[in-house]
Amino acid sequence: MAVYTDISETQLASFLADYDLGALLSYKGIAEGVENSNFLLRTEAGTFILTLYEKRVNRADLPFFVGLMEHLAERGISCPLPVHTKVGEALGELAGRPGAIFTFLEGMWTRRPTADHCRAVGAAMAGMHAAARDFGLRRENGLSLGEWRPLFESCGDRVDEIEPGLAAAIDEELSYLEANWPADLPAGIIHADLFPDNVFFLAGELSGLIDFYFACNDLLAYDLAIGLCAWCFEPDGSFNVTKGRGLIEGYAGVRPLSANEVAALPILCRGASMRFMLTRLYDWLNVPEGSFVTKKDPREYLRKLRFHRAVASAAEYGFDLERVTQ
Ligand SMILES: Nc1ncnc2c1ncn2[C@@H]1O[C@H](COP(=O)(O)OP(=O)(O)OP(=O)(O)O)[C@@H](O)[C@H]1O
Ligand SMILES: N[C@@H](CCO)C(=O)O
Structure with missing residues (x-):
């Protein structure tokens, strides 16, 4: 299961206070994926993905990844869009890990591609x-x-x-x-x-x-x-x-x-x-x-x-x- 870093409700609520996403309604870890810890968040503003970057992702590369998703989304490519804090930051820190919140993409991956x-x-x-x-x-x-x-x-x-x-x-x-x-x-x-x-x-x-x-x-x-x-x-x-x-x-x-x-x-x-x-x-x-x-x-x-x-x-x-x- 790809949740390496546990987070408490108090930690998450204080992280969310930097964003304009309203109060936290619920959150749960996502089992899929192997690299990072991913959580499904529901707040008063909707559904989001919180990603905490684990050891295999180099911190120095994060501005490239997050900036690329933002760039692509602005050009009409459907991909997760980083949500910014009230002061305009896409990357933050939670439980000692770099983290970012992304918009939720509807859909599922296909096990049987045609x-x-x-x-x-x-x-x-x-x-x-x-x-x-x-x-x-x-x-x-x-x-x-x-x-x-x-x-x-x-x-x-x-x-x-x-x-x-x-x-x-x-x-x-x-x-x-x-x-x-x-x-x-x-x-x-x-x-x-x-x-x-x-x-x-x-x-x-x-x-x-x-x-x-x-x-x-x-x-x-x-x-x-x-x-x-x-x-x-x-x-x-x-x-x-x-x-x-x-x-x-x-x-x-x-x-x-x-x-x-x-x-x-x-x-x-x-x-x-x-x-x-x-x-x-x-x-x-x-x-x-x-x-x-x-x-x-x-x-x-x-x-x-x-x-x-x-x-x-x-x-x-x-x-x-x-x-x-x-
Ligand atoms: N923006 C999003 N919208 C909806 N679901 C998402 C989003 N981002 C991640 N997920 C969910 O989280 C799961 C894991 O995400 P992701 O593949 O990015 O993790 P990872 O640990 O980097 O995985 P990998 O093992 O493929 O490197 C996805 O399969 C999907 O279910
Ligand atoms: N897609 C890779 C793993 C994740 O990068 C593989 O199937 O080996």
Whole structure:
């Protein structure tokens, strides 16, 4: 359960006194999520989310995250909007943790994405990329190509417990990625974790994006590659080309891709699979049993990596080239 920091009603009421949200009516911890403590608040002004930032979020990055959500919301992207205190602050402190209050987004994430969901997510991702273009702050991706090998090395000598020969296979794949990673593709601010649990739908329509705590400056098409990995595989491990087409054509309907971006999709998908396999592998080997963090299976991303390694051209992701390029 993702409530690491307990708060008392008295603490919360005194925190809320800095805001124009009326009196506290009720609050409860939210079980979902693993990074931060989230609470559902009801006050006289409505329903809100209180997020307390835990250790894995770097305090210095908070102005970037909170500012980005504000920037996107101002440009019509449906995402949580930070609520300001009476003196105009978006970030405060509660129970020794940095905290912020956000508007509540209606909707639920979908456990069974369809091709229509994928199309909507592609369009929303491209809309987010476009809306973030004039955001004034930068944040380097702390989980980009250069960080993968140190992360792998920090997993130590237990990697082959997951599968015999895995350490050598990762080493070889990292060498390929390091030698061939594309450099000259359009870059900007990406979400970097736009998985199904971070996209809400309401009555079949996309109602908003949440969890911008991996957002950073990186290749725009890398976000699309993360989306292909997270949205377009079936539970049996097969890639669904109809979903792939939906995601890519949904994206390109808002921001057409360049021919170079299309050509780079297979290697970007290999990199995205590597990134999520490694963070999951690290957690698998290092997070103690019975802790709050729900461990996700690194082998899911190993299987996805193998699929992308066998892709000879981006056309195998199922889209019509003429429809997605400029
Ligand atoms: N603005 C919001 N409106 C409605 N619900 C929200 C909002 N923000 C967060 N939630 C709820 O809180 C849950 C956890 O939020 P979030 O995914 O941001 O947490 P996290 O700990 O950063 O998670 P993750 O494990 O994905 O990194 C969400 O699944 C959702 O149910
Ligand atoms: N989306 C990530 C976890 C949260 O960042 C994963 O599925 O591994």
